Amino acid sequence: MPYNDYSTDDFLADESFQSFVIGHDPAAGQFWRAWVAEHPAKQTEFDEAAALLQLLATGQSPRLPHSLKQTEAAKLWQAMHAAPAPQPQPMLRVGQRARRWAGAALGALALGFAGLGLWQRAAVAPTPAWTSYATKAGERRELTLPDGSRVMLNANSVLKLATTWQPGHAREVWLAGEAFFRVRHTAPAQLMAVAAAPANVKFTVHAGPLDVAVLGTQFDVLNRPGRAKVVLQTGQVQLRHVRPGGTETLLLKPGELAELRPAAAAAPLAKRPVDAALYAGWTSGHLDFADTPASEVIALLEDTYGLHITLGNPALRQQKLSGSVPSQDLDVLLATLAKSLDTSVHRTGTHVRFD
Amino acid sequence: MQPITDEHSAQLWEAFRGGEARALATLFDGYYEALYHYGLKLTGDEELVKDCIQNLFQKLWRRREGLRAVQVVKAYLFKALRRHLGDETKLLRQHRYLLPAYSDSFEVTYSHEEFLIAQQGDAEQQARLLAALNRLSKRQREALYLKFFDGFAYERIAEVMGLNTQSVRNLVFNTLQVLRKVLAMVVLLLSGLAA
Structure with missing residues (x-):
């Protein structure tokens, strides 16, 4: 055995000896304890090396707060179930003309990408036979409801409804996630005002804190943690928001968006005009920009993903963008935007920087 | 918690490459603490380390199909985190302080509690x-x-x-x-x- 000639330094350098002292390797421990018992002549060198290595062995690593790891693990789990397969990177054209963009403030665009978090389950569901439709990350699904209304269900969403609908009864669905509705008008043609209509001709979407009642319209509803939003394309929508102070109602006209952020619970349900077609873009799987200022696209991404975006060169905000991007993958969107602006993109958590 | 053996983590790695989310979550669970302490030793920046580990695992998941088999998963993860942190601190230096950037200029400082x-x-x-x-x-x-x-x-x-x-x-x-x-x-x- 070469160990018979070992000096203190040789012991120090020996990986198996190190493992024995540090305690990472039980087999090495057994071996070295037996070895030194048989070679008492080497006890001095053995002890000296062991003493030094022991000084270096781990004392008490500060314990990591358990909640930190749990939070991070949950975040990863969510992201894993939201991230769709990578897609070929598209390219946006950069417009040279400083034409004024037609739309009003985009604000919080209801793109409804996957991965925005675990949506809240719909409020207490009644008991009869239920049918649920669920979509996975990166999946869209078109459904036909018992009354002939059509629904496009976005990724990571669940729509729940009674399995059978009696003609002439109120129509109700429960949504967690995002969906675009094309609801059939079942009331007499002359009855157009939803506020005045009886319950049995209404179609209601229960979206967390919001009840969205319509007669026959096209509209988008989003109900994800921290946010609920409705964008109306055609017709008329009546919103009801039940909150501690009482119930508030709001009537939407085509091209209007209403948004609720429970974080700002005291704020009333507010509406503003938007480009409704842009909000429905996700139903086709891509977002179309036509001379859209980068500032609007950035606002859209910030609101949709809860990102904080900064630009190295603020002048880039004025840059106009045109083209089509798949709406399912944030990384692709960011990379495309960076490429179009001729910058690099850098993302750490929710912070995104274009330089 | 029992530490994961190299054999077990190599198996988990294969399962994860095959699309099993749970396998990657198990690796995350098994190595999070070690990665966190190592990252903190290198940079002293808790937020940065947290974000980098999160980004690292999310990126692994997205790119799982292009990944190869690895012998020692823990070493692979340490190396990847080190590179991530290097890129980050380089950027931070460039932008905040305009100092020359060396991805290798980590400082490991020891404190007596650790020994x-x-x-x-x-x-x-x-x-x-x-x-x-x-x-x-x-x-x-x-x-x-x-x-x-x-x-x-x-x-x-x-x-x-x-x-x-x-x-x-x-x-x-x-x-x-x-x-x-x-x-x-x-x-x-x-x-x-x-x-």
Whole structure:
């Protein structure tokens, strides 16, 4: 055995000896304890090396707060179930003309990408036979409801409804996630005002804190943690928001968006005009920009993903963008935007920087 | 929690490459703490380390189809985190302070709680050991950390730090010799503890 000639330094350098002292390797421990018992002549060198290595062995690593790891693990789990397969990177054209963009403030665009978090389950569901439709990350699904209304269900969403609908009864669905509705008008043609209509001709979407009642319209509803939003394309929508102070109602006209952020619970349900077609873009799987200022696209991404975006060169905000991007993958969107602006993109958590 | 063995983590890695989310979550669970402490040692920035680990695992998941098999998953993860942190701190330096950027300029600084000497020696011995450790070069300190806190073999330290195995062997050995000389006194005083 070469160990018979070992000096203190040789012991120090020996990986198996190190493992024995540090305690990472039980087999090495057994071996070295037996070895030194048989070679008492080497006890001095053995002890000296062991003493030094022991000084270096781990004392008490500060314990990591358990909640930190749990939070991070949950975040990863969510992201894993939201991230769709990578897609070929598209390219946006950069417009040279400083034409004024037609739309009003985009604000919080209801793109409804996957991965925005675990949506809240719909409020207490009644008991009869239920049918649920669920979509996975990166999946869209078109459904036909018992009354002939059509629904496009976005990724990571669940729509729940009674399995059978009696003609002439109120129509109700429960949504967690995002969906675009094309609801059939079942009331007499002359009855157009939803506020005045009886319950049995209404179609209601229960979206967390919001009840969205319509007669026959096209509209988008989003109900994800921290946010609920409705964008109306055609017709008329009546919103009801039940909150501690009482119930508030709001009537939407085509091209209007209403948004609720429970974080700002005291704020009333507010509406503003938007480009409704842009909000429905996700139903086709891509977002179309036509001379859209980068500032609007950035606002859209910030609101949709809860990102904080900064630009190295603020002048880039004025840059106009045109083209089509798949709406399912944030990384692709960011990379495309960076490429179009001729910058690099850098993302750490929710912070995104274009330089 | 039982530490994950290298064999087990290699199996988990294969399962994860095949699309099993749970396998990656298990690896995350098994190595999070070690990665976090290592990252913190290198940068001292908790938020940055947290974000980098999160980004690292999310990126692994997205790119799982293009990943190859690895022998020692823990070393692979350490190396990847080190690179991520390097890119980040480089960027931070460029933008915040306009200083030249070296992705390799990590500082591992030791504090006395981390070593057994804290429970054994007196104040003077502690001070000697710490002073000796913190006089070592950055590379020596990092190699020592990987060896004694994470139990990596020379070959794996080489992989993590991007050096060849012989260099790491020399680095650690020279370090131990330096410490041996500096601590001759301490070692004499404490030699009874090794038995």
